[in-house]
Amino acid sequence: KYWLGKPRLDQRGSKNNLWTGHNSHTEREKAMETLEYKNWRRAVFNRDNYTCQMCGIRGNKTYLNADHIKLWVLYPNLRYKVSNGQTLCKPCHLTKTISDKKLYTEYVKINHIKGK
Numbered sequence: 001k002y003w004l005g006k007p008r009l010d011q012r013g014s015k016n017n018l019w020t021g022h023n024s025h026t027e028r029e030k031a032m033e034t035l036e037y038k039n040w041r042r043a044v045f046n047r048d049n050y051t052c053q054m055c056g057i058r059g060n061k062t063y064l065n066a067d068h069i070k071l072w073v074l075y076p077n078l079r080y081k082v083s084n085g086q087t088l089c090k091p092c093h094l095t096k097t098i099s100d101k102k103l104y105t106e107y108v109k110i111n112h113i114k115g116k
Helices: 027-031 035-047 090-115
Strands: 064-068 085-089
Touching (some): 035 064, 035 085, 064 090, 085 090
Protein backbone atom coordinates (compact mmCIF):
# COMPACT_ATOMS: atom_id res chain seq x y z
CA LYS A 1 0.00 0.00 0.00
CA TYR A 2 1.02 3.57 -0.61
CA TRP A 3 0.77 6.24 2.04
CA LEU A 4 -1.51 9.04 0.79
CA GLY A 5 -1.50 11.37 3.79
CA LYS A 6 0.38 14.59 4.44
CA PRO A 7 4.00 14.94 3.27
CA ARG A 8 6.51 13.77 5.88
CA LEU A 9 8.59 16.91 6.31
CA ASP A 10 10.44 15.21 9.15
CA GLN A 11 11.88 12.67 6.66
CA ARG A 12 13.26 15.02 3.99
CA GLY A 13 16.88 15.56 3.09
CA SER A 14 19.42 14.33 5.62
CA LYS A 15 16.64 13.00 7.86
CA ASN A 16 15.63 10.43 5.23
CA ASN A 17 17.13 6.95 5.55
CA LEU A 18 17.99 7.03 1.81
CA TRP A 19 20.03 10.24 2.14
CA THR A 20 23.44 9.93 0.46
CA GLY A 21 24.98 13.11 1.80
CA HIS A 22 24.81 15.22 -1.35
CA ASN A 23 22.31 17.15 -3.43
CA SER A 24 20.54 14.74 -5.75
CA HIS A 25 19.72 17.39 -8.35
CA THR A 26 22.00 17.34 -11.37
CA GLU A 27 23.27 20.50 -13.01
CA ARG A 28 20.71 19.97 -15.76
CA GLU A 29 17.80 19.53 -13.34
CA LYS A 30 18.78 22.77 -11.63
CA ALA A 31 19.07 24.56 -14.98
CA MET A 32 15.59 23.40 -15.99
CA GLU A 33 14.15 25.32 -13.03
CA THR A 34 15.63 28.66 -14.15
CA LEU A 35 13.73 31.43 -15.87
CA GLU A 36 16.27 31.35 -18.71
CA TYR A 37 15.47 27.69 -19.44
CA LYS A 38 11.71 28.22 -19.17
CA ASN A 39 11.90 31.17 -21.58
CA TRP A 40 13.97 29.09 -24.02
CA ARG A 41 11.47 26.24 -23.85
CA ARG A 42 8.51 28.56 -24.43
CA ALA A 43 10.28 30.25 -27.36
CA VAL A 44 10.99 26.88 -29.01
CA PHE A 45 7.35 25.81 -28.65
CA ASN A 46 6.11 29.13 -30.03
CA ARG A 47 8.48 29.05 -32.99
CA ASP A 48 7.43 25.49 -33.85
CA ASN A 49 3.74 26.30 -33.34
CA TYR A 50 3.48 23.59 -30.66
CA THR A 51 4.05 20.91 -33.32
CA CYS A 52 6.41 17.93 -33.17
CA GLN A 53 9.16 18.52 -35.71
CA MET A 54 9.59 14.80 -36.41
CA CYS A 55 6.04 13.47 -36.84
CA GLY A 56 3.94 16.65 -37.09
CA ILE A 57 1.51 15.95 -34.22
CA ARG A 58 0.12 19.04 -32.51
CA GLY A 59 0.58 19.72 -28.82
CA ASN A 60 -3.09 19.67 -27.96
CA LYS A 61 -3.09 15.94 -28.77
CA THR A 62 0.08 14.93 -26.92
CA TYR A 63 2.70 16.00 -24.37
CA LEU A 64 5.53 18.00 -25.95
CA ASN A 65 9.22 18.32 -25.06
CA ALA A 66 11.65 21.08 -25.98
CA ASP A 67 14.66 19.12 -27.22
CA HIS A 68 18.23 20.31 -27.69
CA ILE A 69 19.35 19.44 -31.23
CA LYS A 70 23.01 19.50 -30.23
CA LEU A 71 23.54 17.76 -26.90
CA TRP A 72 23.05 19.89 -23.78
CA VAL A 73 26.05 18.33 -22.07
CA LEU A 74 28.46 18.81 -25.01
CA TYR A 75 27.42 22.28 -26.17
CA PRO A 76 26.94 24.53 -23.11
CA ASN A 77 27.17 27.66 -25.27
CA LEU A 78 24.08 26.52 -27.23
CA ARG A 79 21.87 25.59 -24.27
CA TYR A 80 19.62 28.62 -24.50
CA LYS A 81 19.83 29.31 -28.25
CA VAL A 82 16.38 28.86 -29.74
CA SER A 83 18.04 27.75 -32.98
CA ASN A 84 19.37 24.70 -31.07
CA GLY A 85 15.90 23.68 -29.94
CA GLN A 86 13.12 21.68 -31.49
CA THR A 87 9.66 20.66 -30.35
CA LEU A 88 9.17 16.90 -30.11
CA CYS A 89 6.27 14.78 -28.91
CA LYS A 90 7.02 12.30 -26.14
CA PRO A 91 7.54 9.22 -28.41
CA CYS A 92 9.78 11.12 -30.86
CA HIS A 93 11.73 12.65 -27.96
CA LEU A 94 12.33 9.19 -26.51
CA THR A 95 13.64 7.97 -29.87
CA LYS A 96 16.00 10.94 -30.13
CA THR A 97 17.12 10.59 -26.51
CA ILE A 98 18.12 6.96 -27.10
CA SER A 99 20.08 8.06 -30.17
CA ASP A 100 21.69 10.92 -28.21
CA LYS A 101 22.78 8.56 -25.42
CA LYS A 102 24.47 6.26 -27.95
CA LEU A 103 26.20 9.27 -29.52
CA TYR A 104 27.36 10.55 -26.13
CA THR A 105 28.63 7.10 -25.10
CA GLU A 106 30.72 6.93 -28.27
CA TYR A 107 32.00 10.46 -27.66
CA VAL A 108 33.14 9.54 -24.15
CA LYS A 109 34.83 6.34 -25.38
CA ILE A 110 36.72 8.16 -28.13
CA ASN A 111 37.86 10.98 -25.86
CA HIS A 112 38.85 8.56 -23.12
CA ILE A 113 41.02 6.58 -25.57
CA LYS A 114 42.61 9.79 -26.91
CA GLY A 115 43.33 10.95 -23.38
CA LYS A 116 45.56 7.92 -22.61
